[in-house]
Every structure is written in structure tokens, then in C-alpha cells.
Amino acid sequence: MTKFSFKNDYSEGTHPRILEALKESNSSQEDGYGEDAFCIEAAQNIRKTFDKPNAAVFFISGGTQANLCVIASLLKPFESVIALDSGHICLHETGAIEACGHRINSTHSTNGKITAQQIQSIFDDHQNDPPHMVQPKLVYISNSTEIGTIYTKKELAEIYETCQKNKLFLYIDGARLGSALCSKKNDIKPTEILNYCDVLYIGGTKNGGLIGEAIVFKNPELAKDFPFHLKQRGALLGKERVFGVQFREFFRNNLYFDLAQHANNMAEKLSSGIKNAGYSFLSESPSNQIFPILPNEIIDKLLQKYDFYIWTKVDEKNSVIRLVTSWATPESKVKEFIKELKNR
Numbered sequence: 588m589t590k591f592s593f594k595n596d597y598s599e600g601t602h603p604r605i606l607e608a609l610k611e612s613n614s615s616q617e618d619g620y621g622e623d624a625f626c627i628e629a630a631q632n633i634r635k636t637f638d639k640p641n642a643a644v645f646f647i648s649g650g651t652q653a654n655l656c657v658i659a660s661l662l663k664p665f666e667s668v669i670a671l672d673s674g675h676i677c678l679h680e681t682g683a684i685e686a687c688g689h690r691i692n693s694t695h696s697t698n699g700k701i702t703a704q705q706i707q708s709i710f711d712d713h714q715n716d717p718p719h720m721v722q723p724k725l726v727y728i729s730n731s732t733e734i735g736t737i738y739t740k741k742e743l744a745e746i747y748e749t750c751q752k753n754k755l756f757l758y759i760d761g762a763r764l765g766s767a768l769c770s771k772k773n774d775i776k777p778t779e780i781l782n783y784c785d786v787l788y789i790g791g792t793k794n795g796g797l798i799g800e801a802i803v804f805k806n807p808e809l810a811k812d813f814p815f816h817l818k819q820r821g822a823l824l825g826k827e828r829v830f831g832v833q834f835r836e837f838f839r840n841n842l843y844f845d846l847a848q849h850a851n852n853m854a855e856k857l858s859s860g861i862k863n864a865g866y867s868f869l870s871e872s873p874s875n876q877i878f879p880i881l882p883n884e885i886i887d888k889l890l891q892k893y894d895f896y897i898w899t900k901v902d903e904k905n906s907v908i909r910l911v912t913s914w915a916t917p918e919s920k921v922k923e924f925i926k927e928l929k930n931r
């Protein structure tokens with residue numbers, strides 16, 4: 588029996604509209620390295636959607652590569668990154684940032700969100716003994732976070748104000764930006780989010796794309812040399828058109844947000860069913876990742892029919908699991924999972 592996967596939001600290939608767009612564009616001859624008509628139109632669509640007509644837009648294959656290239660391009664060799672210890676750059680990127688010579692000054696949070704006070708504290712701690720300490724220069728956050736929470740406009744505004752006061756860049760890892768912006772608890776419009784950061788990337792891989800992310804620099808001056816960094820790190824592809832076709836389609840007729848909304852809706856139904864069955868959660872996640880706490884014996888039985896991550900151990904008898912819904916998650920599978928859980 589093939590198990591249905593709630594393990595991630597990139598198990599399926601790509602949305603049919605994107606597949607069709609790739610097919611339709613296949614025979615045209617285009618310039619390479621992002622100079623094709625598709626990338627140019629996609630970048631224009633992104634600038635319009637996010638209300639930043641002068642933004643610099645680049646396409647790249649994946650999130651780790653985006654994080655590496657952005658951070659490496661903005662920091663001098665003695666400058667560091669402030670991030671939570673749960674951040675993707677700290678846990679899941681094989682030390683990519685440190686491998687480029689930049690230290691990560693990490694701190695902890697129980698809700699997956701860093702605060703302006705934490706940023707200020709780390710910054711101040713590194714001003715006491717120059718030139719013997721690295722100098723923080725960039726703050727890295729994810730929205731939605733690694734445990735499915737999202738930043739409010741107030742939280743993001745406070746963080747950005749602290750960054751600006753201390754001349755720090757604020758960078759948002761948007762692997763699941765669509766889910767964050769479409770959340771019922773979100774109060775930040777797509778046209779506002781770049782008002783509260785310097786650079787972000789828009790996740791395509793985890794929101795129905797075949798492959799690829801879009802990096803957006805609010806100030807094009809910050810991106811003046813960015814193509815050199817992309818090329819040097821093997822991130823500038825001859826067939827960038829593959830990214831352009833996808834992101835052009837994403838930001839036509841609201842597809843990007845429609846796909847994220849579906850993923851959120853399925854997660855909400857899943858979460859509601861689990862709560863009604865009497866179980867609690869690690870975090871109150873309003874996005875497409877949820878983290879229920881279940882007895883280990885029930886987890887073992889569910890794993891016979893479903894694929895998902897066991898996130899962390901709570902005690903000898905209970906663990907947190909992560910369930911992730913996607914643009915393609917059928918409601919029927921959500922209902923099946925809830926029924927299985929209630930029958931255990």
C-alpha cells in the first residue's frame with residue numbers, strides 16, 4: 588500500500604497550469620541567464636504584486652542557495668548573521684553560511700519568532716571589544732517560521748525599526764511566504780511586506796512550483812553586484828527561463844495565493860479535526876504546517892498509512908509530529924487521517 592504523505596509541501600510535481608505553461612513555452616528560442624522574455628515578465632509581475640516598481644528580482648533554484656547567495660553578497664568577511672537557533676540556516680543547510688566565513692549569532696525562541704529586544708541584545712553584546720568580535724550586520728527570519736507561526740505587522744515593524752536603527756539588513760526567508768500571507772491570522776498585505784525588510788525570497792518550490800524561488804531586493808543598489816555572486820556560486824543558470832515561466836504564471840490571475848490558500852485551508856481542517864479528537868499542539872500554527880502532540884503508540888499506527896515527520900519527543904509516551912499540507916492535498920485525505928486518528 589502506498590502511504591499518503593503529509594511530510595512536506597513539495598512531494599507533488601507542479602500545478603497543471605504551470606506544467607501547461609512550460610509546455611507552451613518549450614519551443615521558443617530565448618536568451619539565457621535571466622534575460623529571456625519570461626523572466627522579464629515574471630519580474631514585472633512580482634514588482635506589481637508587491638508594489639515595488641524599482642525592486643531588483645532574481646530567480647534561483649532553491650531556498651538554501653537563495654539564503655547562501657543573499658547573505659554572502661551583503662556581508663563583509665568579518666560580519667555575522669543574527670538568527671534563531673531553529674532557523675533553517677542554523678539547522679538544515681549543512682553549515683552553508685559558516686562555510687562562506689560568516690558566523691551565525693543564534694538565540695532561542697519557543698514560538699519560532701525572534702523579537703526586536705533579542706536582536707538589540709545580540710547587537711549590543713558585540714560592540715564591546717572591537718576589532719576582536721564579529722560584527723552583526725544582517726538579521727535572518729522566516730515567515731512563516733519553522734514551526735508554522737507567522738509574524739504580525741507590529742512584530743515585523745518593530746524588528747525592522749531595530750534593524751534600521753543599528754544599520755542591520757533584514758532578510759526574510761519566504762520558503763512558505765504564500766502560506767504566511769494567506770493565513771487568516773495575517774495582517775500584512777503583499778503590497779506592504781517589503782516596507783518592513785530589505786530583501787526576501789518568494790518560495791515557489793513549496794507552493795506548487797516545479798523548482799525555483801524569486802529573490803527580491805527592495806533597493807536595487809543592494810543588488811548591484813548580485814549577479815556576480817550568483818555566477819560564482821553556480822546559481823546563474825543558462826535556462827533561467829524555466830523559473831521565469833513558472834513565476835510569470837504564479838503571478839497571473841492570483842495563482843500563487845490561490846495555491847497557498849488551499850494548503851492553509853487543508854491544514855486548518857486537519858488541525859480542527861485533531862483538536863476535536865482531544866489532542867493539543869506544540870504551537871498555534873495558522874499556516875500549512877501543524878504540530879500535534881500524540882501518543883507514541885498512535886503515531887506508530889498512523890505511520891503505517893501516512894508519511895510524516897516525528898518532530899520531537901515530549902516525554903516517554905508522547906511526541907510532536909509535523910503535518911504539512913500542500914497546494915495538491917485532497918480534502919478526502921484530510922478526512923481519512925482524522926477518521927483514522929479518532930478510531931485509534
